[in-house]
Amino acid sequence: MKVAADQNYPLAWLVGVKPTKSTLFYYPRFPAYIVDIDIRNAEFIIAIDETTPPTSDHRNSGQIEKKYVSRWTKARIHQHDFREHVLSAYQISCAVCDLPHAQLLEASHIIADSREAGVPEVSNGLALCRLHHTAYDRHLLGIDANRRIHVATRAKRIETAHLQTGLLTFDGRSLTHVPASKQMHPDGDRLAEHFKDFLRAEEQTVG
Structure with missing residues (x-):
């Protein structure tokens, strides 16, 4: 594989498809090309293209070579409907800060x-x-079963104007919407389950 990568x-690439339990075909x-190798983990990335990828080295010229790779992904086709229902139920407002702008709102899952x-x-x-969706998913912001907002210790340590207005000001408050x-x-049980992860992250920070 290393030789194939070095020499382009x-x-x-034989892609296996199993339409039924008893049927398998490839x-x-x-052409497929190996564009990167992780020797330690014995993994490699394959690019599928109709042309051979460029072999010139641009590292010394300051140029970045464009590279693309085809991947199989799983799309959440139900996410659009979920977002529409959640935003409608919350009257198109952020549950934490009351922001009423649909283009800046997202539907966050309590349980992933x-x-x-x-x-x-x-x-x-x-x-x-x-902002609050990302903070909630990264456990910088927690919401307990009583819908009370908690800001993580590691966020409180970063004393910036953005965090003061964006996160810290909501610490101890209840959801606005x-x-x-x-x-x-x-759901209170789901909030409590997510809040456990927030507390575990807090323990690691304090510890």
Whole structure:
């Protein structure tokens, strides 16, 4: 593989497809080129293209060579509907800061979509602006089962104007927005489950 990468040899990549439990077939993708190798983990990245990738070295010229790689991805086709339902239930406002701008709002999962319990229901969602969505996912901001907001210690240590107005000012407050329907309120058990991860991150910071 290393020789193929160094010499830009074209390879045939056989992609396995299993439409049923008892059926397996392969179809070829050609040409394929090895564009990077991780020797320690015995992994490599394959690019699929109709032309041979350039071999010139631009590292000394300050130029960056364009490289592309084809990947198989899993798209969450239900995410659009989930976002629409959550934002509508929260009257197009961030549950933390009240920002009423749809283009800057996102539907955050309380229990992550990747987990089996992360169902696409409004009660498993929060309408959050992009800042507070990222902070919630990264455990810089926590919300307990009583909907009280907590700001992480590591965020409090960064005393900047942006964090003062964007995060620290909401520490200890309750959510400003919840859906009118009780059935759509953020589920307390799910909030508590997510908050456990926030507390674990806090323990690592303090410890």
